[in-house]
Amino acid sequence: METIHLRIHKVCKDFGKVRVLNHVSLDVPQGSFTTFLGPSGCGKTTLLRTIAGFYTPDSGEIYLGNRLMNNVPSHLRNAIMVFQDYALFPHMTIEENITYGLRIRKIPKDQIKARLERTVAYLGIGNLLDRMPGQISGGQQQRVALARALIMEPEILLLDEPLSNLDAKLRINIRAELRQLQQRLKITTIYVTHDQAEALALSDRIAVMNEGKIVHYGTPQELYYHPADPFVASFIGKVNLIRGRIIENRMGNTWVDVQKIKVLVKNHFDHLQPQDEVMLCVRPETIRIAKASEEKEENAIPGVVTNYIFEGATIRYWVNALNQEWVVDVFDPVEVLPPDTKVFLRLKPERIHLMPARA
Numbered sequence: 001m002e003t004i005h006l007r008i009h010k011v012c013k014d015f016g017k018v019r020v021l022n023h024v025s026l027d028v029p030q031g032s033f034t035t036f037l038g039p040s041g042c043g044k045t046t047l048l049r050t051i052a053g054f055y056t057p058d059s060g061e062i063y064l065g066n067r068l069m070n071n072v073p074s075h076l077r078n079a080i081m082v083f084q085d086y087a088l089f090p091h092m093t094i095e096e097n098i099t100y101g102l103r104i105r106k107i108p109k110d111q112i113k114a115r116l117e118r119t120v121a122y123l124g125i126g127n128l129l130d131r132m133p134g135q136i137s138g139g140q141q142q143r144v145a146l147a148r149a150l151i152m153e154p155e156i157l158l159l160d161e162p163l164s165n166l167d168a169k170l171r172i173n174i175r176a177e178l179r180q181l182q183q184r185l186k187i188t189t190i191y192v193t194h195d196q197a198e199a200l201a202l203s204d205r206i207a208v209m210n211e212g213k214i215v216h217y218g219t220p221q222e223l224y225y226h227p228a229d230p231f232v233a234s235f236i237g238k239v240n241l242i243r244g245r246i247i248e249n250r251m252g253n254t255w256v257d258v259q260k261i262k263v264l265v266k267n268h269f270d271h272l273q274p275q276d277e278v279m280l281c282v283r284p285e286t287i288r289i290a291k292a293s294e295e296k297e298e299n300a301i302p303g304v305v306t307n308y309i310f311e312g313a314t315i316r317y318w319v320n321a322l323n324q325e326w327v328v329d330v331f332d333p334v335e336v337l338p339p340d341t342k343v344f345l346r347l348k349p350e351r352i353h354l355m356p357a358r359a
C-alpha cells in the first residue's frame with residue numbers, strides 16, 4: 001500500500017477578490033514524483049508556495065505525514081522549494097551557497113563537510129566549489145540550486161519550473177538526471193511545469209490544473225489515454241476530438257453514432273446511456289490510414305488528405321473527415337499519400353476514449 005506523504009484537503013486561496021486556489025485536494029504518495037501541470041496563471045506556483053509555507057490557505061488543510069501544517073512557518077516545514085530563477089547568492093562561492101542553509105542552522109562543521117561531499121558527488125559539481133555563481137553555466141547553476149536544496153535533506157522537494165532557463169538539449173539531459181536522482185534518493189518531489197512533454201517524461205503522477213482547480217490527477221498513461229475532459233485531452237499531447245451520441249452500451253461494447261457512422265468503442269464506459277452526447281478522444285498515433293480503394297471495414301471514416309509532413313520516423317497527416325481536420329501519425333511510413341488522396345481513417349475500438357460532451 002502506498003503511504004500518503006502530503007495531503008492537501010479542500011485548500012482555497014484568494015488574492016483580493018480573485019480565487020486563485022479553488023478547493024484543491026490532492027494526496028501525494030511517499031517517494032513519488034508528482035507534477036503540477038497547467039497553463040500560465042492557473043495557480044501552480046501559488047499551490048507550491050502554500051505547501052512550502054510562504055502562503056497560508058484561506059480554508060482547507062495541508063498535512064505532511066500526519067501533521068497539520070497550516071500554521072507551521074515555512075522554515076520549520078522541511079519542505080524546500082527551488083525557485084525558477086535559482087536565486088543563488090552572487091557574492092558567495094558555490095560552496096558557501098550550497099552550505100548556507102546548514103550554516104545558519106549551526107550544524108557542526110564536520111557534518112556540513114560530509115553532507116557537502118555527498119551532495120556534490122551526486123550532482124557532479126565537486127569541481128565548481130570555489131567559483132562564483134557568475135562564473136558557471138546555466139546548467140551548472142541549476143545543479144547548484146538543487147544541491148543547496150538537497151543538502152538540507154528535506155522531507156519534500158518543491159521545484160518550480162527549474163529547467164525553464166535552459167536550452168532545449170540541456171533541459172532534456174538534466175530532466176533525465178533529475179529523475180534518476182529522485183529515484184535514487186526516493187525523495188518525495190513536486191515539480192511544476194507548463195510543459196506537457198516534460199510532465200509525461202518525468203512524473204509518477206500528474207495533477208492537471210486549470211483556473212485554480214485540479215481537473216485531473218493520475219498517472220501519465222491515465223491522463224493520456226483516459227483524460228477526464230476535453231481540456232485535459234488537448235493539454236496533453238495531440239488529440240482528435242469529435243462529437244457523437246451513444247446508440248448502445250453493453251458489456252464493454254459501446255456503439256456511438258458519429259454523423260451517421262456507427263463507431264464501436266471497447267473501453268468499458270458503464271455510466272453511459274443511449275442518447276448521451278459524448279466527445280470521442282482519438283490520439284493521432286492510434287489511427288490507421290488506408291487508401292479508399294481498399295476494402296471498407298468497421299470503424300472506417302472516409303476522408304481526404306489535405307497536408308502532411310515527413311518527420312523521418314513518422315509522417316504526420318492532416319485529413320479532412322466528417323467536416324473537421326484530423327491529425328494522424330503514421331510510424332515507419334512506407335509510402336506517402338499526397339494531398340487530395342481519398343482515404344479511410346480506421347479507429348481502433350480499444351483506443352478510443354469517451355468523455356461527456358460539454359453543451
Ligand SMILES: Nc1ncnc2c1ncn2[C@@H]1O[C@H](COP(=O)(O)OP(=O)(O)OP(=O)(O)O)[C@@H](O)[C@H]1O
Binds near residue numbers: 015020039043046047
Ligand atoms: N501575490 C499575489 N497577489 C495577487 N495575485 C497573485 C499573486 N500571486 C499570484 N497571483 C495571481 O494568481 C494567479 C495564479 O498565479 P500563479 O503564479 O500561481 O500561476 P502559475 O500557474 O504559477 O503561472 P505561470 O505558469 O505563469 O508561472 C494569477 O492570476 C496571478 O496573477
Ligand SMILES: [Mg+2]
Binds near residue numbers: 044045046
Ligand atoms: Mg508559476
